[in-house]
Amino acid sequence: MSKQFKFEIDGIEIEARHGQSIMQAADDAGVYIPRLCDVEGLEPQGSCRVCVVKQNGRVVSACTQPAIEGSKVENETEEILGYRRDLVRMLYHEGNHLCPICEASGRCELQAMGYRLGITQATKYPYLQPVRPVDASHPDIVLDTNRCILCGRCIRASRDIDKKHVFEYVGRGIHKRVGVNGNKLADTNVELKDRAIDLATCPVGCIIQKGRGFFAPIGERQFDKKPITLGVGPGKGRGKP
Amino acid sequence: MARTRIIEIDPLTRVEGHGKVTIHLDDHNNVDEARLHIVEFRGFERFILGRLYWEVPVIVQRLCGICPVSHHLAASKAMDSIVGVDCLTPTAEKMRRLMHYGQIMQSNVLHFFHLSSPDLLFGFESEVEKRNIFGIIEAYPELAVKGIKMRKFGQEVIRATAGKKIHGTSAIPGGVNKNLSLAERDHLLQDIEQMIEWAQEAVAIAEGYCVDHLSLVQQFATFNSSHMSLVREDGAMDLYHGVLRAIDASGNVIFDQVDYRDFNDYLMEEVRSWSYMKFPFIKRRGNLDGWYRVGPLSRMNTAGFIDTPLADDAHQAFRAFAGGRPNQMSLAYHWARMIEVLHCVEKIRQLLHDPDLQGSDLLLRGERREEGIGVLEAPRGTLFHHYRVDNNDQVTFCNLIVATTNNNEAMNRAITQVAKAHLSSQKTIPEGMLNKIEVAVRAYDPCLSCATHALGRMPLDVALYDAAGNLLEHRVKDGR
Numbered sequence A: 001m002s003k004q005f006k007f008e009i010d011g012i013e014i015e016a017r018h019g020q021s022i023m024q025a026a027d028d029a030g031v032y033i034p035r036l037c038d039v040e041g042l043e044p045q046g047s048c049r050v051c052v053v054k055q056n057g058r059v060v061s062a063c064t065q066p067a068i069e070g071s072k073v074e075n076e077t078e079e080i081l082g083y084r085r086d087l088v089r090m091l092y093h094e095g096n097h098l099c100p101i102c103e104a105s106g107r108c109e110l111q112a113m114g115y116r117l118g119i120t121q122a123t124k125y126p127y128l129q130p131v132r133p134v135d136a137s138h139p140d141i142v143l144d145t146n147r148c149i150l151c152g153r154c155i156r157a158s159r160d161i162d163k164k165h166v167f168e169y170v171g172r173g174i175h176k177r178v179g180v181n182g183n184k185l186a187d188t189n190v191e192l193k194d195r196a197i198d199l200a201t202c203p204v205g206c207i208i209q210k211g212r213g214f215f216a217p218i219g220e221r222q223f224d225k226k227p228i229t230l231g232v233g234p235g236k237g238r239g240k241p
Numbered sequence B: 001m002a003r004t005r006i007i008e009i010d011p012l013t014r015v016e017g018h019g020k021v022t023i024h025l026d027d028h029n030n031v032d033e034a035r036l037h038i039v040e041f042r043g044f045e046r047f048i049l050g051r052l053y054w055e056v057p058v059i060v061q062r063l064c065g066i067c068p069v070s071h072h073l074a075a076s077k078a079m080d081s082i083v084g085v086d087c088l089t090p091t092a093e094k095m096r097r098l099m100h101y102g103q104i105m106q107s108n109v110l111h112f113f114h115l116s117s118p119d120l121l122f123g124f125e126s127e128v129e130k131r132n133i134f135g136i137i138e139a140y141p142e143l144a145v146k147g148i149k150m151r152k153f154g155q156e157v158i159r160a161t162a163g164k165k166i167h168g169t170s171a172i173p174g175g176v177n178k179n180l181s182l183a184e185r186d187h188l189l190q191d192i193e194q195m196i197e198w199a200q201e202a203v204a205i206a207e208g209y210c211v212d213h214l215s216l217v218q219q220f221a222t223f224n225s226s227h228m229s230l231v232r233e234d235g236a237m238d239l240y241h242g243v244l245r246a247i248d249a250s251g252n253v254i255f256d257q258v259d260y261r262d263f264n265d266y267l268m269e270e271v272r273s274w275s276y277m278k279f280p281f282i283k284r285r286g287n288l289d290g291w292y293r294v295g296p297l298s299r300m301n302t303a304g305f306i307d308t309p310l311a312d313d314a315h316q317a318f319r320a321f322a323g324g325r326p327n328q329m330s331l332a333y334h335w336a337r338m339i340e341v342l343h344c345v346e347k348i349r350q351l352l353h354d355p356d357l358q359g360s361d362l363l364l365r366g367e368r369r370e371e372g373i374g375v376l377e378a379p380r381g382t383l384f385h386h387y388r389v390d391n392n393d394q395v396t397f398c399n400l401i402v403a404t405t406n407n408n409e410a411m412n413r414a415i416t417q418v419a420k421a422h423l424s425s426q427k428t429i430p431e432g433m434l435n436k437i438e439v440a441v442r443a444y445d446p447c448l449s450c451a452t453h454a455l456g457r458m459p460l461d462v463a464l465y466d467a468a469g470n471l472l473e474h475r476v477k478d479g480r
Helices: A022-029 A078-094 A109-116 A153-161 B053-063 B068-082 B090-122 B133-139 B141-162 B182-212 B214-219 B260-265 B283-289 B296-302 B309-321 B332-352 B408-422 B431-442 B448-452
Strands: A004-009 A012-017 A052-055 A058-061 A072-074 A141-144 A167-170 A177-180 A207-209 B005-009 B020-025 B031-037 B226-231 B243-247 B253-259 B267-270 B279-282 B371-378 B381-389 B395-401 B460-465 B471-477
Touching: A004 A022, A012 A022, A052 A078, A078 A109, A153 A167, B005 B431, B020 B408, B020 B431, B031 B408, B053 B068, B053 B381, B053 B395, B068 B090, B068 B141, B068 B371, B068 B381, B090 B133, B090 B141, B090 B182, B090 B332, B090 B371, B090 B431, B133 B141, B141 B182, B141 B332, B182 B214, B182 B309, B182 B332, B226 B296, B226 B371, B226 B381, B243 B260, B243 B296, B253 B260, B260 B371, B260 B381, B267 B283, B279 B283, B279 B408, B296 B309, B296 B332, B309 B332, B408 B431
Parallel strands: A004 A072
Antiparallel strands: A004 A012, A052 A058, A052 A072, A141 A207, A167 A177, B005 B020, B005 B460, B020 B031, B226 B243, B243 B253, B267 B279, B371 B381, B381 B395, B460 B471
């Protein structure tokens, strides 16, 4: 059995095992740290930075930073919440996130995170309004990267679980986007049963299953009844949308 | 040299959307012509292209915040065709109907009580300061409360059936995503008898206005026209589904029993340079004579009967008022609108007692098609949605003929008639005179945002220009 030790999150002492990340230890202790790119079952990559915390005064991503014995972690402070709000706002502004007409609305983790962080109106950043095509070439699956937040969950699921490498990042900087292993989705060997296509894998409405939009009535969607938190979202015990 | 003056009314108020009126005067200050201009453009037909067909009912309803259900359901009917479904399950059909009746009820009530009642109760040329909903609340508080509560009830029906009061998502291609829970049903049943009673009172008010102001109603914006609507195959008024019927000014049938999916064989649209709103017409009659009216007045004229008893009684009285011939009085739209409210409330009561609404068979799928047409009777008239979808499930074509668009020519005729009767030979423009123009437009309850896909409020701005285009006089009423 791994060595046990203790550290603090917002003054609450929790136990951790050697080798656990701050987030893993927090999840085990029932302390929620917001996240978008991390999901149970996939290797963490620390790219969205929404799980930003301070560990002994240093800003780190909780999903990739190991817990340290005796350390003090700041999670729900105003400073940290401010960082998270800005990060999530920028995600909204660099994509085309039209919640009112998106079938992921109500089960979208980006939307739920926005509500959790109190983002209810347009912010100081300009909308980039990128022009991105919709790839509906596959008979069962649509890739609408207008809604992509580059979390990489589909990439990791396809590579590490499905063993197919259907998705990958292409481009650099502001032009970075998720591409497919072919000219279009129909050229790949992706299937509906793949973990990468599971609606619990894509946190937004970028990867959608054809002909099933708006099947869940308003009031019965994942985040209609409970806000995103531990067990209601991508952390431990995340249910199907 | 003859001099032409143009009076410009911009913005129009107490209507949905943004438009303006210009009135063209000749050298002797006689009205030559009046035009209702739709000056903004939204372009839903274009930006829907490339989107996925199941998104369409949710996207296009954003055309409007007053009648989104109409667009939601018309698009859903079109998408039913796309997924190969011609007949929904009883639960799905009745859920959609319940939603639709709630929508027409609340929209018609909104128009009558909030937008038009100040004209009818205070007079067209009454003090502008009180000629609004706040004036009604002060002078007729009991009536105002009834209007607000009736609209609230209609909105509650929509919430229970669509998921939200505005811009719900429950109609999906091939059916619906929810039924009506017993709790939702019981909640609505609590108030239904009160709504029946108030709807009857509203019919009495509107009827009383027409009877008491017979001379005005018979003359104000009254002109002969054809009328068109959906009707049930047996001739009953049907707001959700049916066949197209058009009659001429004498009541003779122009066409009947027309499958609405063939509407392109019967109707065409004309574009005129001065408006973003098109001018539809009956193809076989040509663009000059083929114009027609739609909406509550037309539905009363085209329907043989109404299949709910209280509304049918009111319908018979309405028909008798015009001597059994088509009623051509624009102000009678208000009366017709309230008869529809009564019909909708009766239908809602019927449906709330129907156990099919608690069924669980919500969705069907058939053989995929490339083209879908959905038509229904929206609060303001016949609403057409026409789409084509490619093999990738993406929309490649979209054409919407929105209810108000059908009344474009009629509204222009109405304001021309009123302007000629009341503005000719006038050297100045009293505000009350302008309001008469607005009353004529308002009778049609135009939703200009829908019709033109334009954003914004409905302002009214009147300007006098000389023949050289010089501004002589300019008056503006803020639409906010």
